[in-house]
Amino acid sequence: MDKICVVGGKPLCGELCVKNAKNAVLPMLGAVLLCKEPMTIPDCPHLLDVDNMCAILNHLGSECIWNGDSLMVCTEGANKYEMPDKIARELRSSIFMLGPVLARFGHAIFSYPGGCDIGSRPIDMHLKGLRALNVEIKEEGGHIYCDGGKMKGASIHLDYPSVGATENLMMAATAAEGVTTINNAAREPEIEALADALNSMGARVTGAGTSSVTIIGKLPLHKGEFLPLPDRIVAGTFLTAAAVTGGDVTVKGARGDHLHSVLSKLEECGCRVIAQKGEVRCIGPARPKELHLVETSPYPGFPTDMQAVFMALCTIANGTSIIFENVFDSRFRIAAELACMGATITVKDRMAIVRGVDRLNGANVNACDLRAGAALVISGLRAEGLTTVFNAQVIDRGYEAIEDTLSMLGANVVRVSGD
Ligand code: UD1
DSSP states (O other): OOEEEEEOOOOOEEEEEOOBOHHHHHHHHHHGGGSSSOEEETTOOOOHHHHHHHHHHHHTTOEEEEETTEEEEEOTTOOOOBOOHHHHHHOGGGGGGHHHHHHHHSEEEEEOOOOOOSSOOOOHHHHHHHHHTTOEEEEETTEEEEEOTTOBOOEEEOSSOOHHHHHHHHHHHTTSBSEEEEETOOOOHHHHHHHHHHHHTTOEEEOBTBSEEEEEOOOOOOOOOOOOOBOHHHHHHHHHHHHHHTOEEEEETOOGGGOHHHHHHHHHTTOEEEEETTEEEEEOOSSOBOOSOEEBOSTTSBOGGGHHHHHHHHHTSBSEEEEEOOSOTTOOTHHHHHHHTTOEEEEETTEEEEEOOSOOBOOEEEOOSHHHHHHHHHHHHHSBSEEEEESGGGGGGTSSSHHHHHHHTTOEEEEEOOO
16 A cells, blocks of 8 residues: 655645546547557556556457557457456446447446445446447346447437446447437536547547537548547646645646636635646635635536545635535545544535634545545645655556656655555
8 A cells, every 4th residue: 555645834836747638538548449440649647547447458359558658559459348357346437448349349248337436426327328229238246248239329318417428328329320419418528539539530429518419320430539638637636736735836738728617716715827828827825715615516517526625725724615516425535534634624415514724734644535635645735744645546546646746846745655
């Protein structure tokens, strides 16, 4: 088990570059199965989730080759359609393989996916959508057996704009006879990035980024291009870290237009935010003001993936803040960890009331999930004394060596690997 040790007290200052978004790269690592030619993802982040997706692709018979920050995947040899149980159970995004595996082989055998422990993460909408595409699905002994030999286009309504279900169904629909429309689709920038990639491969996907996405199926697909999409959550995390520490951080490559809801909250708590082409800068106040309401919702609303780091911000704000978590049902587990550092948080169902304190104390805390882990490290930067964040490898699922980036920005932080 890795731990990250932070000695607080220094404002974060400087610049960092943001790479392609994890949440855009993961579905792309499913989409590569839609053609037999090698595809390359440039500027690909070296993350645990990416490694796990590569392990799944390798297991299916593909080859993944890193060349610096470029990841090439060659699926010509792919010849299996059964997911490796262990990795699939650990990784929620393994579900992104379901649509492409069905499109490629007409069959798929899956296990229920795992991922961060942030509440129940069912896949009912994925399966309902696939059934609408005429996929026969049997669920038995923790496995899902799918026969998609005769996929047909359909009009699908999602009960909730699920990011993963929208992406999975878009990829499956490329192999369905006729036209598929996904209504109440998710509108995240990552959906548009996937649509652009599919279109560059010869697919016809329209409406991505709106609530209605249409796919014309059965077009011949060939290798295509993955256009860059900077990681808005990584960018938002470091900009918020500037707010927590009273620092001055510029994220090169960040897109302000993908971060409206986050940047407006940073301004509300007293930060100076300068968003221009190709970068976003945040200058934090000595002590942030309270936030009357932070409420997570699907894009373009405030992202659930930024909720934990905003809770960290609110713990040292000058007043009482209210946070509502509307996307996942168990994403306040960080509150108990922050309490060990002296934070005052009351959680009631989906609402957290955070009473700002003058100072946090260093403590031993546990990275209960990916984003919470990053938020605890950032809280440690503001706390007095030493904070040790245990289970730190979970942070590697979404941030490349977070301790190196923070050190570069002047933080006093090290990782200790092993038990
Ligand atoms: C994606 C992101 C994740 C982000 C989340 C919400 C990736 C790899 N991950 O996750 O970082 O936090 O979007 O922005 O892109 N749901 C169901 N049934 C389903 C599918 C989802 O009930 O079949 C529920 C989930 O439990 C959750 C909500 O819908 O409450 C949103 O989930 P979804 O948008 O699907 O998130 P993911 O795609 O898993």
